Amino acid sequence: MTQLNRLSLQNFRNCESAQFNFSSGLNLIVGDNAAGKTAIIEAIWLLASGRSFRSQQSKQLIRHHTDNCVMFAEIISSHNTEQVQKVGIQKSLEQTNLRMDGETVKTHGPIAKSLPVQLLTPESHKLLEEGPKIRRQFMDWGCFHQSEEFILCWRHYQKALKQRNHALKKKLPQDQVQLWDSALVENALKIDAIRQAYLSELEPYLVTFCQALMPEIEIEEACQYRAGWPKNTEDLLKLYQLNYTKDSQLGHTQYGSHRADIRFKFAQQEAINVLSRGQQKLFVCALLLAQASLHEKVLNEPVIMLIDDLPAELDEAHRHKLLELLQILKIQHIITSTSMQLIPILNSETTRVWTIAGGSIEQI
Ligand SMILES: Nc1ncnc2c1ncn2[C@@H]1O[C@H](COP(=O)(O)OP(=O)(O)OP(=O)(O)O)[C@@H](O)[C@H]1O
Ligand SMILES: [Mg+2]
Structure with missing residues (x-):
């Protein structure tokens, strides 16, 4: 299955450095307001689509007082689980460098093809x-x-x-x-x-x-x-x-x-x-x-679903229903929430949880 296996961020928004080792099911990132939850979702979306859903300017994405940010991910392909694809973006104020499996790529197309990501945010009703x-x-x-x-x-x-x-x-x-x-x-x-x-x-x-x-x-x-x-x-x-x-x-x-x-x-x-x-x-x-x-x-490969602030989106019954559907469809999902209690854990074996505060993450 297509799975976002690892994610590594440097100097992205308020996050100095973070490494995630994602599971194939529910990946839950919990933190208070302004902890940096949306920033993590934004970084993955940026890797997948080449653009942010919040800002068009690199300056806003790069951590204050630093001069470039790096997003790097390892993807396991659905067609060959032995094959790990490596994709990365480095952004400075002047330029953006795209890398795929150790090579520089000119357009974002090939990275987007290998990382089919969907996004749900509190703005999605737009x-x-x-x-x-x-x-x-x-x-x-x-x-x-x-x-x-x-x-x-x-x-x-x-x-x-x-x-x-x-x-x-x-x-x-x-x-x-x-x-x-x-x-x-x-x-x-x-x-x-x-x-x-x-x-x-x-x-x-x-x-x-x-x-x-x-x-x-x-x-x-x-x-x-x-x-x-x-x-x-x-x-x-x-x-x-x-x-x-x-x-x-x-x-x-x-x-x-x-x-x-x-x-x-x-x-x-x-x-x-x-x-x-x-x-x-x-x-x-x-x-x-x-x-x-x-x-x-x-395409015989699942997508990866990002959901920012799930409780802001749906009530309890519908949160449960959505998580159930994601599990049945075997869609890897990366979800943020201000509270762990608001997210039902339907399968603890395929769930990983992180807390985030001031841009620093910790797996629990
Ligand atoms: N370039 C940057 N450098 C440093 N900090 C930044 C930068 N851009 C944004 N921030 C700060 O990062 C923090 C995290 O923002 P983010 O929107 O990711 O938080 P959040 O956890 O999603 O909060 P909420 O629950 O309110 O949605 C904010 O305090 C914001 O001011
Ligand atoms: Mg947010």
Whole structure:
């Protein structure tokens, strides 16, 4: 199974130095407010995704009065348990160095592929509340892991979009704007097909986990995918041509994969209008569990789930239910809490607990 075996941190946030030897089941990190719990989750997420969920600036991540931070992890692969992969990130104010098995890597893609990590934080309900970017990130996480083609199409698309928007903004001649249309269309259609296929595979899992976590809610068709252009569009290239004048007035490209979205509906109504705050959090849990199960089915490897401040997320019964599902699905989970009493230990053999205070950790 894919497992985060070891984690080592240096000068990350308030943590001078920490080493974790994780178990395959529940890994619980307990500490008071400001102890450094979120920092640990943030460091793992940064290793897995290449970015923090709290701050874009390296300065904030590096421990005060030091000049660089290091995150290093050992991953055991699901396909070859003998094989240990080593991944690391070193960040200074000026640069970021990525390492994988002793070699420098240029992009974060290979590290992200080998470390499929999902994240639940007290902010996760924003997936329903905020703009479409966070929902696209959710959907594209799955597309990235399941489709070899996706990342290439996405890079080509982004490049064409950037050039087209640059030409629009600088008011360059029409032919220099439209030069990019065919690359945009070609890649948008591929991205669209991958996203649609992904969501239709995900949907039955989502229904199952919604029923497990919120049996009180009736759910039929939960996801409605929006491509990023009008539904009845038959010819995307023509749409770009027809919208050239509007695009040049706006100074950017209106339609495309960068505008895609997912709408979540219950009984014909937007999820956000029907679900309580707690139910919204449960719905996000169901989305992540659905994604984890589909990932396991397609790639034959489990994901690793990070949950920051679990008690802030869910009440006692739902905490129990979620932990039970994680155990049944054999998902390694790394969870933080301000109190140990709030986390039921369902299997002591696969559980490890640490306390954290002032950035220093101790295993108990
Ligand atoms: N670059 C940094 N250098 C040193 N300390 C930092 C740095 N960035 C943040 N901190 C401090 O690290 C501490 C830990 O923050 P963190 O958010 O990880 O705590 P937490 O245990 O998750 O707290 P809470 O329970 O309130 O969510 C905070 O006191 C914060 O001020
Ligand atoms: Mg925190």
